[in-house]
Amino acid sequence: MSKLISLTCLLLLSCGAYAQQRAVIDEVIARVGSEYILLSELEERYALEQSQTNDTLPPEIRCAILDQSLVGKLLFNQSKLDSIEVNDGEVEQQLNARIDRILSYMGGDVNQFEDYYGQSITATKEQFREDLREQLAVDRMRGSVVQEVKVTPAEVKAFFAQIPYDSLPYFNSEVEVGELVIKPQANDSTKQAVIDQLTALRQQIMVDSITFEDAARQNSSDGSARGGGDLGWTKRGKFVAEFEAAAYNLDPGEISQVVETEFGYHLIRLDGRRGNSIRVSHILLQPEITESDLEKSRRYLDSIATLIKVDTFTFSYAVKRFGYDKVQSYNNDGRMSNPASGNTFFEIGDLDPDVYFAIDELEIDSLSEVMEFRGPTGDPLLRIVQLRSRTSPHRATLSQDYAKIQDATKNAKQQEYLSDWIERRVGSTFVEVDPRYQACPQIKIWLEDSRKITVGGDSGRIITGK
Structure with a gap:
């Protein structure tokens, strides 16, 4: 079951549904505005948490999960009120990408996918489409709420100063890497x-x-x-x-x-x-890229690298002038972003092995040889990488780690701002929770702030899922 839940979460990060359709009686356990939370959703997320630990989870974990679900439903309800749209094309693109990812784990075997999920790929997409639409709307609403949050250098310094020295994070050796990517063209x-x-x-x-x-x-x-x-x-x-x-x-x-x-x-x-x-x-x-096409592009990229080395132009200029604009680094001065952290710093273990071996013996600002790799859609791409910086293992400091501390400061401020927004919004939103969960400390806050508390009503209503 845990494997099933994990693969399902590739489709829906919120994990609000199993791959199999519900065939059991269900209950409404909470309502936020016009949005409902089902008992099955709570239990499925609890099962996911349980699958990721060897210990039995305490019952109060359900309280925390319900609290998170209430936040999601509040954001989704508000996204409707604010007319935040998620179009069908976006949903379809996300569904295709997530199903492709699952298929990659299965070696591209469609029959294995359909045997595993008990239905066709088309039926699986239909099952998850509206839940994914909700997830995208929630993410967009959350981004809309916190988009104006900014931090000043003074706030970054104050945030760092309040961290006890013994609690400062210890960073391993890290590197910043730039890349200049080109896309070979078919003949x-x-x-x-x-x-x-x-x-x-x-x-x-x-x-x-x-x-x-x-x-x-x-x-x-x-x-x-x-x-x-x-x-x-x-x-x-x-x-x-x-x-x-x-x-x-x-x-x-x-x-x-x-x-x-x-x-x-x-x-x-x-x-x-x-x-x-x-x-x-x-x-x-898509036209096939032949080996002669790749070789032609390799020579072209190598000639650009030579011009950078003799200071004809800078690496940054070359990225903008010659680089492939569909890769993330193109709009970040060529800097590669670490998907694990969201910033531009990589520990050695986070690097693609080819990139690691390419920069292992490079000096700062030096360039690698031309390397071939595959883009997100499987297209063959070529790149040269530049070692931008390298740090030794150290305890966090403002001088060496300002960007990371700035991100941490901003995240903390955004979370505080979002919490305040939620408290204000709950004050003008109908919230109803099943009596079984009203004793949860996190849930009491929702009921105290809500404009109306109703015991009974739709909560506890029995429904039959399809």
């Missing part, structure tokens, strides 16, 4: 082969030799292939310009000619239009 003959293939597919679809959906399943190179190319409903601004321009110029049921974007070549079908929203399906083919 003209390979591109033309893909265009010809899509043109032939379009002709087969037009004469009913194959359906658009089957053509997408058999040929498309992105995650939408499993759903017959369906990208769901979305509004303007979601797709790249070339794709969007072609899609919005189609009539319902019409299939475009071959469209080129940064992702490859597409056939696009308009499936529906609702005001400013459209629903489209596509078939995506």
